[in-house]
Amino acid sequence: MKHAVIPSGASLPELYRSLAGDYPKFFKMDTLSKLGFLLAETLCKDEPGRFTPREDRAIIVCSREGCLANDLHYAASMEDFPSPAFFVYTLPNIVTGEIAIRNKWGGETSAFVMEEFDRERLSELAREAFQDKCTRSLFLAWIDCPSDTEWVAKAWLIDKEEIENQILD
Amino acid sequence: MNPRIVISGAGVVSALGLGKGANLEALRSGRSGVGSVRYLRTELRELPVGEVPIENDPLLSRTSLMGILAVREAMQQAGISGADYLISGTTVGGMDLTEQSWPRYNPSHDCGSITNEIAAATGRFGCVTTLSTACSSAANAIILGANLIRSGKAGIIVAGGTEALSDYHLHGFNSLMILDRNRCTPFTEGRAGLNLGEGAAFLVMESMESALQRGAKPLCELSGYGNACDAFHQTASSENGEGAFLAMQKALAMAELKAEEIDYVNAHGTGTPNNDASESAALRRVFGEKLPPVSSTKPLTGHTTSASGSIEAVFCMLAMQEGFIPLQAPGTDDPACISPARGKGSAPAQLKHVVCNAFGFGGNDSSIILSAL
Numbered sequence: 001m002k003h004a005v006i007p008s009g010a011s012l013p014e015l016y017r018s019l020a021g022d023y024p025k026f027f028k029m030d031t032l033s034k035l036g037f038l039l040a041e042t043l044c045k046d047e048p049g050r051f052t053p054r055e056d057r058a059i060i061v062c063s064r065e066g067c068l069a070n071d072l073h074y075a076a077s078m079e080d081f082p083s084p085a086f087f088v089y090t091l092p093n094i095v096t097g098e099i100a101i102r103n104k105w106g107g108e109t110s111a112f113v114m115e116e117f118d119r120e121r122l123s124e125l126a127r128e129a130f131q132d133k134c135t136r137s138l139f140l141a142w143i144d145c146p147s148d149t150e151w152v153a154k155a156w157l158i159d160k161e162e163i164e165n166q167i168l169d
Numbered sequence: 170m171n172p173r174i175v176i177s178g179a180g181v182v183s184a185l186g187l188g189k190g191a192n193l194e195a196l197r198s199g200r201s202g203v204g205s206v207r208y209l210r211t212e213l214r215e216l217p218v219g220e221v222p223i224e225n226d227p228l229l230s231r232t233s234l235m236g237i238l239a240v241r242e243a244m245q246q247a248g249i250s251g252a253d254y255l256i257s258g259t260t261v262g263g264m265d266l267t268e269q270s271w272p273r274y275n276p277s278h279d280c281g282s283i284t285n286e287i288a289a290a291t292g293r294f295g296c297v298t299t300l301s302t303a304c305s306s307a308a309n310a311i312i313l314g315a316n317l318i319r320s321g322k323a324g325i326i327v328a329g330g331t332e333a334l335s336d337y338h339l340h341g342f343n344s345l346m347i348l349d350r351n352r353c354t355p356f357t358e359g360r361a362g363l364n365l366g367e368g369a370a371f372l373v374m375e376s377m378e379s380a381l382q383r384g385a386k387p388l389c390e391l392s393g394y395g396n397a398c399d400a401f402h403q404t405a406s407s408e409n410g411e412g413a414f415l416a417m418q419k420a421l422a423m424a425e426l427k428a429e430e431i432d433y434v435n436a437h438g439t440g441t442p443n444n445d446a447s448e449s450a451a452l453r454r455v456f457g458e459k460l461p462p463v464s465s466t467k468p469l470t471g472h473t474t475s476a477s478g479s480i481e482a483v484f485c486m487l488a489m490q491e492g493f494i495p496l497q498a499p500g501t502d503d504p505a506c507i508s509p510a511r512g513k514g515s516a517p518a519q520l521k522h523v524v525c526n527a528f529g530f531g532g533n534d535s536s537i538i539l540s541a542l
Contacts, residue, residue: 055415059398066280066301075271078340087341088403088530091260093302097531100400106415109398109533110309111302113281128316134419 001162004042006035006153019045023102030070030089031148033098036061039141039155040099051104056136058108058129059096062122063144066092066113099139107135117142117152126156126163136160174315175387175542177380178247178373180239180329181483183470184219184366188242193487196495199514201469203352203364210269211336216348218334219366219471229286230263230278231333235369235476236287240327244292247373248385251293253323256314257284257371258306258330259299260475265333287331294327301475303529304437305396306330307370308478308537312394314374324379329371329479338474339365345404353440353472355465356449356509357500363439366471370479389486392522392540393426395419399532405443410451412534413437417455417524420536428456430522431538433494435481437526438465438509439472448526449506462510462518464497478527482537489520489541 006015012034016026019041026037044050067089074086088094093111100109108129114121122140129138138158145151181188184202185195195202203219208231221235236257244250263278284299300310307330314328342348342365349361380387397419399412406412421428437448452460466484473480488495496512510516521541528534 053400055397074341075337078337082340082344084341084344084346087344090338090341091301091303091530093529093531093533094403095531096302097398097400097403097533100398100532101402104400106398106400106411108396109302109531110300110396111531113279113299113301115281128313128320131316131320 002043002157004039004155006038008150008152012038028085029098030067031145032067032070032143033089033095035143035145035151035153036095036099036141037102039153040103040139043155043157044103053104053106055106056134057105057139058135059099059105059139060110060125060129061096061141061143062112062114063092063142064114064116065144065146069145069147108132126158130160130163171319172376172378174318174374174391175377175380176372176389176391176486177375177385177387178243179388179483179486180242181370181480182221182235182238183368183473183480184221185469186222187238189487193491195469196484196487197493197515199496201352203471209334209336211339213339213343216350217352217364219364220334221367230266230283231367232259232261232263232283232331233286235333236331237290239329239331239369239371240287240291243327243371243373249325249373252325252327253295254314254317254326255284255288255294255297256310256326256328257287257299258310258475259283259332260301260303260306261332261335261338264335264337268336302533303531304474305478305527305529305533305535306475308527308535309396311372311479311482311537312396312535315391315394318374318376324375326374327371328374330476331369332367332473332475334365334367347441349440353468354500355438355440355467356445356503356506358503360440360442360445362441363467364471366473368470368473368476368480370476370483372479372482387542389489390540390542391537393420393424393538394536395423396535399534401532404530406447406528408447408450410447412532413448413451413526413528414454416534416536417451420524420538424538426522429459431461431524432520433461433488433523434463435485435523435525436463436465437528438467440467446505452507460507462494463507464495464510466495468497478535482525482539485523485525485539489523489539492517492519494518
């Protein structure tokens with residue numbers, strides 16, 4: 001199992017330049033999606049066969065605030081002219097799509113909103129994901145960003161064989 | 170051996186009316202509930218919408234109100250006063266109330282709080298959870314419920330979705346320029362986009378064994394389901410319909426059915442040029458030359474977004490029980506798309522297995538298969 005964390009307040013453009021650099025769509029994303037994107041980059045950038053399409057990796061992202069920070073940007077734009085650029089990110093599951101698109105992962109994608117970080121719940125979600133016969137690997141993340149400058153962002157890359165005996169860090 | 174999962178109760182509210190009876194009558198006759206804005210407080214009054222005929226409440230979100238009605242109807246039919254889980258799919262949550270008090274933000278209108286309100290008003294639940302994957306939310310709530318039953322984590326589940334219209338997302342969809350100024354015409358040449366709608370539907374799900382043991386009448390079987398990511402774009406679907414194709418293929422594999430055994434597909438069919446072309450490509454890949462009758466019921470209800478997966482699952486169940494296919498209004502087929510089943514109202518048909526599609530922004534695509542018992 002691999003684990004990654006992005007410290008709250010870190011410079012996301014700098015991280016993007018050091019980890020990826022070849023995906024300018026990054027700059028259009030909301031903070032939630034940027035964090036999801038960078039967590040996946042951190043965990044998978046040196047993976048053999050990167051970007052070979054695969055359907056056996058699922059994506060689950062959990063948070064407390066969902067995409068609320070971006071929702072407020074969209075609401076502010078409604079005062080003048082509603083911004084489609086903000087609107088497309090007013091869904092907490094868009095981050096899972098952004099990760100899937102970047103990495104060409106075609107497995108299950110889910111986004112969960114829950115009151116607080118709950119290690120047991122996340123472990124349970126992971127075990128449930130592996131009930132799907134085609135799922136061999138899981139990108140599981142807790143990304144909570146109430147604003148564009150403060151967040152908790154951590155992720156795990158879990159293989160099916162590992163889940164039985166492991167508890168998430 | 171995985172347990173067979175059955176539906177033992179269902180409840181629905183949509184622009185077609187409150188309860189299965191009103192919805193069934195409208196599906197059969199082809200009566201549309203899409204029309205001018207009546208309840209939503211918005212300046213976008215020229216856009217047709219599918220509103221549920223209930224008055225606004227100053228304290229409860231319409232998402233809660235509609236959810237309560239649908240959950241009550243489902244639980245009453247199943248003869249239960251509680252369940253191990255209540256799982257609701259919603260994305261708008263209580264935004265209809267939040268935008269009334271804006272810019273004063275009331276934190277009690279989030280998606281999860283709406284499900285808690287529904288739970289408090291309808292029965293006893295061991296666990297209450299909310300799922301938000303845009304327009305596939307309710308379908309995924311059903312899938313999550315089925316997985317909980319299969320894994321032995323739960324006996325009886327109430328799962329579905331509820332979603333009210335809000336000025337917030339009506340503006341949002343309008344800003345994406347995917348709304349039709351007239352009633353939507355899925356799979357039709359020159360279609361301009363979708364109409365937004367609202368509604369709720371919930372299913373009571375349990376194993377066949379559980380239903381028989383407690384003397385409940387199973388209504389139909391949830392024989393397969395699949396979820397896949399299109400991995401293409403935040404709001405657009407891929408040209409070859411990869412996500413939709415994979416979702417349907419997975420559902421067929423789980424149900425151990427061949428494509429030609431499917432008698433009807435209730436398409437996601439939103440009416441946007443992009444969705445319908447992409448879904449058509451996926452349908453052609455799954456079914457080849459032998460395409461079963463396909464129709465979208467969204468010209469009747471509008472696109473009920475997060476609730477569409479469970480609302481249309483209930484429609485499929487009703488169609489199967491009563492033996493008919495809901496038809497789309499006559500129109501000119503788009504050669505790039507499949508040809509939907511057209512006509513006035515509905516056509517009689519014996520349905521054994523039906524596919525119900527629900528696809529969401531983020532490329533989150535789900536298909537479920539319901540089978541007659």
